[in-house]
Structure formats: structure tokens, C-alpha cells
Amino acid sequence: MPSVSLARGQYELVAEAVEAQILPSAEYAATRSFGFNGGLPGPEIRVPQGQQLDVLLRNQLNEGTAVHWHGIRLQNAMDGVPILTQEIVDPQSTHAYQFTPPDAGTFWYHSHYMSHEQVARGLMGPLIVEETNPPDVDHDITAVLADWRLDETGQTTDDFATMHDVAHAGRMGNFARAFLPDVSLRKGQRIRLRMINAATDRIFPLTLTGLKGKVVALDGMPLSSPREFEAIDLAPAQRADVIADVEDTPEIAMATREGSYLLGQIAIEGDVEPRASAIQMLPPNDIPHPRNVTQDLILTMQGGAMGGRHGGDNIWAFNDLSDLQLVPFARFERGETARIRLVNATSFPHGIHLHGHHFFEAHDDGSLGDLRDTTLVQAGETKDIVCVFDNPGKWMLHCHMLSHQAGGMKTWVEVL
Numbered sequence: 001m002p003s004v005s006l007a008r009g010q011y012e013l014v015a016e017a018v019e020a021q022i023l024p025s026a027e028y029a030a031t032r033s034f035g036f037n038g039g040l041p042g043p044e045i046r047v048p049q050g051q052q053l054d055v056l057l058r059n060q061l062n063e064g065t066a067v068h069w070h071g072i073r074l075q076n077a078m079d080g081v082p083i084l085t086q087e088i089v090d091p092q093s094t095h096a097y098q099f100t101p102p103d104a105g106t107f108w109y110h111s112h113y114m115s116h117e118q119v120a121r122g123l124m125g126p127l128i129v130e131e132t133n134p135p136d137v138d139h140d141i142t143a144v145l146a147d148w149r150l151d152e153t154g155q156t157t158d159d160f161a162t163m164h165d166v167a168h169a170g171r172m173g174n175f176a177r178a179f180l181p182d183v184s185l186r187k188g189q190r191i192r193l194r195m196i197n198a199a200t201d202r203i204f205p206l207t208l209t210g211l212k213g214k215v216v217a218l219d220g221m222p223l224s225s226p227r228e229f230e231a232i233d234l235a236p237a238q239r240a241d242v243i244a245d246v247e248d249t250p251e252i253a254m255a256t257r258e259g260s261y262l263l264g265q266i267a268i269e270g271d272v273e274p275r276a277s278a279i280q281m282l283p284p285n286d287i288p289h290p291r292n293v294t295q296d297l298i299l300t301m302q303g304g305a306m307g308g309r310h311g312g313d314n315i316w317a318f319n320d321l322s323d324l325q326l327v328p329f330a331r332f333e334r335g336e337t338a339r340i341r342l343v344n345a346t347s348f349p350h351g352i353h354l355h356g357h358h359f360f361e362a363h364d365d366g367s368l369g370d371l372r373d374t375t376l377v378q379a380g381e382t383k384d385i386v387c388v389f390d391n392p393g394k395w396m397l398h399c400h401m402l403s404h405q406a407g408g409m410k411t412w413v414e415v416l
């Protein structure tokens with residue numbers, strides 16, 4: 001991941017065709033794909049919490065694009081969604097993004113134009129907002145998880161948004177990996193590991209070995225108490241931060257029917273005396289707390305293979321409507337608290353993402369659980385989310401299985 005920092009808080013992102021070594025170089029040639037600044041994933045953008053970030057996007061592709069800053073509670077005009085919040089950035093043109101991230105944590109950026117194809121090709125990268133007082137660790141490591149559908153020469157197959165993939169679980173790769181920085185650790189060191197699921201459609205059932213620690217944040221939002229890392233299902237676009245002590249070669253793997261599939265590992269060399277101190281929690285972000293619920297809404301996911309009939313005119317629908325309509329799913333007065341019941345009436349899981357806000361996942365008894373920007377709703381499951389809609393503008397609400405989004409599972413809300 002090349003670094004392109006011009007000055008603190010200033011970046012240039014060049015969207016362009018790249019050749020990247022996705023498969024092991026001993027056996028395979030580089031893959032011709034898309035990326036930013038000559039590589040994929042794009043460069044890690046880092047900015048201190050509360051400091052302004054300026055990114056100039058230069059489009060050197062032969063097609064349009066736009067960049068969305070996933071999970072950042074920013075002003076609507078900077079959200080990067082063609083038609084809804086900005087024009088498509090044409091080939092050979094530029095677009096300036098400028099915003100001040102209010103929350104510290106692990107975020108990411110990705111194309112929001114033809115995203116099921118452009119993200120699959122590599123138009124994505126990490127966006128890290130640093131705490132004023134970062135936790136005490138020896139290394140802060142970002143792992144970008146992605147999967148690829150490659151032919152026998154290591155080239156991306158062009159079968160995006162096929163009817164079959166869109167109507168089922170999405171476009172699954174035949175190869176998956178974690179993109180990790182080139183670091184070497186010592187046994188006994190403490191690390192922060194930020195895992196970002198940048199795959200278009202794959203849920204990663206993750207396991208970690210060689211590390212002893214806790215999950216400290218999900219989707220960029222600190223947990224109020226540290227949680228054991230058992231297997232975590234990371235849906236597309238979700239993030240998990242772990243702080244852990246190195247006990248052996250750290251390995252990130254996913255569970256598959258054929259057994260454990262290694263996504264990446266970090267080399268260790270030598271050892272140090274481990275810390276005696278407990279794992280430090282991260283300071284909370286200042287997210288508005290829900291008061292009385294003034295709107296109770298239901299969003300029913302419909303369609304897909306084995307999904308039965310629905311009124312929408314694409315493969316997937318929300319409440320009998322497919323694709324972005326002229327009228328939003330809901331309108332909120334600024335600061336209103338709403339509860340949205342997410343009903344998955346389909347035969348597949350969906351990862352539902354709301355732009356411009358974080359929401360609470362509600363437990364069955366109504367109490368509030370984790371803060372998230374993307375929530376996984378299993379086939380047949382119903383899950384309530386509670387959100388204070390305090391950020392004015394037009395915000396997308398969609399499935400982050402990007403093939404499902406392409407197949408119509410998207411809508412928007414408006415905060416007045």
C-alpha cells in the first residue's frame with residue numbers, strides 16, 4: 001500500500017488501472033485490475049480525530065467513479081453517492097472531498113459507482129481515524145480482507161452481476177486473502193489488529209490464532225467492555241478491531257466446509273517480555289443517544305432465488321420496491337429517533353448498511369446493543385435497529401452484499 005501523504009490531512013487518490021500481485025508471485029503473474037495510486041487496496045489514509053481531511057480524487061479510469069467514505073458521519077455532500085449526493089466523476093476529471101471525521105476508529109473508502117464491479121476489482125482502501133490518545137500497543141496493523149474470482153492465469157473473470165450470483169449469495173471469489181502490511185512482530189508484543197471486510201459479497205467467518213486478546217471495537221465504534229474473540233462473522237463492509245498479545249505467528253483464517261482457509265499471517269522473529277497490563281479499552285465516540293422513539297418502521301427484504309414473489313421490478317426489493325425511488329423510504333425531522341425493524345423474508349443473509357449515521361442493534365428485550373453502521377440479518381431473521389437521525393441530507397440504506405445492491409436491494413432516507 002503506497003503512501004501518498006502530501007501534507008498532514010491531504011491526499012491524492014488516483015483511480016486507475018493497476019497490476020497487482022494478488023496470487024503468490026512464485027506461481028502466478030500479476031492481476032490486471034483497478035486500484036488507487038498504482039496498487040490495491042488503495043493507500044491507508046490516516047487522519048487524527050477532529051482534523052480535516054482533504055482528498056483529491058483523480059479519475060484515470062476509462063469509466064466513471066465516485067468515492068464513498070464508509071462509516072464516517074460526514075456532511076451529505078461529501079458522501080460520494082452518484083445521483084443522490086454528487087455527479088459521477090467522469091474519466092480524466094477530478095473531484096475534491098473535504099470533511100472532518102468526528103469519530104475515531106477503523107473505517108474504509110470504496111467506489112460507490114458500479115460498486116459490485118469496481119470494489120471487486122480493487123477500488124477500496126482503509127481509512128483510519130486516530131484517537132487523540134491511542135491505546136498502548138507496539139504495532140497498529142490493518143488487514144483488508146477481500147475475495148477474488150480469478151481464472152487459471154490469475155486474471156479477474158468479467159462475470160459481474162450475473163443473474164445467478166445476484167439472485168443467490170452474490171459473486172463469491174474462488175480465492176480470498178488478507179492484505180497485510182509488511183511488518184515483523186516479536187512474541188510478547190501487543191498489537192492492534194483492524195480487520196476490514198472489503199469483499200463485495202462474502203461473509204467471513206473469521207478465526208484468529210497466535211493472538212491472545214479481546215475485540216475492542218466493531219464498525220469503528222469502541223465496545224463498552226472488551227469481548228472475547230470467538231469466531232466472528234464479518235459481513236461485507238463490517239470491521240472488527242482486536243487488541244492482543246502475540247503468542248505465536250498470528251494467523252487470520254476463515255472457516256469453510258472444507259476446513260480452515262488461511263487468509264494471511266504475520267511473521268514473528270524473536271521475543272520480548274509481555275506486558276503485565278490489561279488490554280486497554282478505547283474511549284467512546286460521541287454518538288447521540290436515542291430518546292423516545294417517534295417513528296416505528298418496518299423494512300422487509302424480499303426477492304432472490306427461493307424468495308417467492310414481490311412487487312419490485314428487480315431481483316431484490318425492500319417493501320415491494322426495487323432500486324432508488326424518487327420518494328425516500330422515510331423522512332425524519334433532524335434529531336428524531338426511529339426504530340427500524342429489519343425483516344429478512346428471503347433465503348439469504350443480508351448486511352444492511354445506513355449511510356451518514358451509526359445505529360444501535362436492539363436486543364429482543366428492546367435494550368440497546370452494539371453500535372454499528374452495517375448489520376448482518378440472517379435468512380428468516382428479524383432484527384431491530386434504533387437510530388438518532390441527526391445528520392441532514394439524503395442517505396442510502398442498502399444491502400452491502402454489493403451484488404444484491406446491484407440487484408435492487410437499496411433505498412434511501414432523508415433527514416430534514
Ligand code: C2O
Nearest residue numbers: 068070237353396
Ligand atoms: Cu460501504 Cu453505500 O456503502
Ligand code: CU
Nearest residue numbers: 350399401404
Ligand atoms: Cu443482500
